[in-house]
Amino acid sequence: MKKTVVFSLLFIIVATVAFADLTDGLYICAWGRGAFVPLWYESALQTYGKDPIADIDKKDAFKNGIGVTWDPLSQPRVDFRIMGFSEHVGFVVHVNSELALNYPGNGDNGAQLWVKPFGNDWLKMTVANQMVDDSLRGKVATDTGFENFILGGTMLSLKNKDMEPLNQDVIFNRFAGGRGSKDRANASNTSTHINSALYNVFFLNSSPIDGLFLGLMLQGDYPKTELEESWRQVQFGAGYQIADIGHVRAQFIGGYHGKYEYDPEKSVDPLQPSKIEAAFAFTMVENLVVDLGLKYWFPVTTISAAKSERINFRGIDIGLGANYGISDFNITFMGQVKSLGGYGGYSMDLAHVDGNDKSADSLTLAFNLIPSYDFSFGTLGLSMMLYTKTAAKDTEGNEMKDSVFTQWGAGAFYKKGFGKGYIKTGVTYTSAPIETRVLPDNKTETGANGRYQITIPIIFEYAFF
Numbered sequence: 159m160k161k162t163v164v165f166s167l168l169f170i171i172v173a174t175v176a177f178a179d180l181t182d183g184l185y186i187c188a189w190g191r192g193a194f195v196p197l198w199y200e201s202a203l204q205t206y207g208k209d210p211i212a213d214i215d216k217k218d219a220f221k222n223g224i225g226v227t228w229d230p231l232s233q234p235r236v237d238f239r240i241m242g243f244s245e246h247v248g249f250v251v252h253v254n255s256e257l258a259l260n261y262p263g264n265g266d267n268g269a270q271l272w273v274k275p276f277g278n279d280w281l282k283m284t285v286a287n288q289m290v291d292d293s294l295r296g297k298v299a300t301d302t303g304f305e306n307f308i309l310g311g312t313m314l315s316l317k318n319k320d321m322e323p324l325n326q327d328v329i330f331n332r333f334a335g336g337r338g339s340k341d342r343a344n345a346s347n348t349s350t351h352i353n354s355a356l357y358n359v360f361f362l363n364s365s366p367i368d369g370l371f372l373g374l375m376l377q378g379d380y381p382k383t384e385l386e387e388s389w390r391q392v393q394f395g396a397g398y399q400i401a402d403i404g405h406v407r408a409q410f411i412g413g414y415h416g417k418y419e420y421d422p423e424k425s426v427d428p429l430q431p432s433k434i435e436a437a438f439a440f441t442m443v444e445n446l447v448v449d450l451g452l453k454y455w456f457p458v459t460t461i462s463a464a465k466s467e468r469i470n471f472r473g474i475d476i477g478l479g480a481n482y483g484i485s486d487f488n489i490t491f492m493g494q495v496k497s498l499g500g501y502g503g504y505s506m507d508l509a510h511v512d513g514n515d516k517s518a519d520s521l522t523l524a525f526n527l528i529p530s531y532d533f534s535f536g537t538l539g540l541s542m543m544l545y546t547k548t549a550a551k552d553t554e555g556n557e558m559k560d561s562v563f564t565q566w567g568a569g570a571f572y573k574k575g576f577g578k579g580y581i582k583t584g585v586t587y588t589s590a591p592i593e594t595r596v597l598p599d600n601k602t603e604t605g606a607n608g609r610y611q612i613t614i615p616i617i618f619e620y621a622f623f
Contacts, residue, residue, distance in 0.1 A: 184240070186238055186240050187238070188239065188620070188622045189620065189621045189623070191227060193223075193617045194618075197612075198611070200221070200610075206606075227307070233255065235254055237256075247273050250286075266289075268336060268359075270289055284360070284362075285360055290333065293373065295330060295332035299324065299326045299479065304584065308587075322494075324543075328477040329450070335391075357378075359376070369401065370396075372395075373396070375394075393411050395410070402441075404438055405437075405441070413456075418459070431472055435452065435454075438450055445482060446482045447479075449477075449478070451477045453477075457470065470501075475494065477492070477493070478494075489530070491526070497522055502517060520561050523546050523547075523548075524544065536575075540571075541570075542567075543567050547561065547562060549562050562593065568586070568587055569585060578620055582616075584614070587612055588611045588613075590608040590610045591608050592604065
């Protein structure tokens with residue numbers, strides 16, 4: 159009851175001040191998104207290009223839905239952040255309604271307290287239950303929410319096949335932590351995830367000269383977290399803005415590397431590897447931003463109870479984003495290559511124990527192209543997306559044809575801005591996945607395996623900053 163009263167008062171304050179500054183050092187801002195899908199059509203099921211056998215699979219499906227664009231289980235996101243600051247101290251409280259209003263700190267930036275001991279940007283120390291910092295994050299994204307209805311998003315509950323939304327973290331991960339989860343082994347175990355195995359964050363950052371940013375993030379749940387575990391999941395990064403040229407960045411995100419004796423009582427399964435990242439954003443040409451990022455995953459050797467060894471190398475990920483805008487025309491592109499040179503499989507199931515491993519992971523390729531044009535009545539645009547995976551190889555070097563996967567989608571949208579927000583709608587088409595299966599006689603069948611989908615999403619978004 160007390161929590162309900164407290165948050166009712168907070169909402170009254172928010173409504174009263176209408177997002178204006180309360181004092182010189184205290185203000186409120188907010189961001190939110192919701193989606194309504196009045197028509198959500200799914201075709202009859204295809205099985206590797208063949209018609210289904212069951213009557214229920216022969217039927218088309220007509221649905222609708224309401225939620226956010228990134229999670230089919232969440233409510234529309236309505237959030238606000240209260241921020242206070244002075245020369246030396248400050249705080250942030252980030253609350254959203256997506257799950258429950260009685261859990262403060264539920265937003266990405268959680269509940270934070272920070273101190274600047276010298277009253278400047280030479281040193282800033284932050285403690286938080288969870289937080290994100292975008293200072294070094296990638297500069298380009300095509301994950302606008304509408305794209306989640308074309309391909310690669312979770313609201314349509316597509317078969318993800320290790321696909322990820324093409325957001326800024328594909329190029330270079332932001333600092334993010336404190337979202338403790340038992341199935342996570344480090345602060346960023348895919349190209350985009352910001353989950354970790356630990357709770358609570360200490361973030362130290364410094365900007366001693368113009369253009370330079372240094373950051374160090376540790377996580378730990380006092381007094382449960384062992385020192386070794388906290389430092390194993392450390393995230394350290396640096397970036398420098400070169401005037402009129404671009405932004406160079408590099409970082410280390412901790413996980414596992416080297417040899418580990420697998421202990422089911424202590425180890426997180428799977429043992430997610432450490433990685434290093436490097437990126438450069440080119441900004442020399444007017445109206446053009448090109449951001450290229452590379453991620454190298456360290457190999458992990460797992461030693462079983464029987465002392466056999468399995469090696470897993472997730473390879474190299476490459477992300478490229480580009481945006482060009484002139485007058486009313488804008489075009490944005492993102493592409494990603496994942497698992498370049500990888501072997502052993504993410505779960506380490508394929509690796510030979512005798513060192514004669516000839517396996518190779520599937521190479522994942524993705525791209526998204528969004529051209530748009532601003533008219534007096536709003537913005538019209540197209541979005542085209544493709545994901546494909548090559549055949550993996552087993553430990554003998556033979557192609558695993560059933561690992562091949564391709565899916566594509568396209569959409570046309572209309573967007574109308576309203577100062578502090580916008581409405582965006584359109585029509586999208588998502589193909590059924592094209593997959594291959596190996597039959598008992600070693601022959602293969604390739605074709606559509608699933609349902610193609612047509613949706614008409616209506617997306618609302620606001621931003622009071």
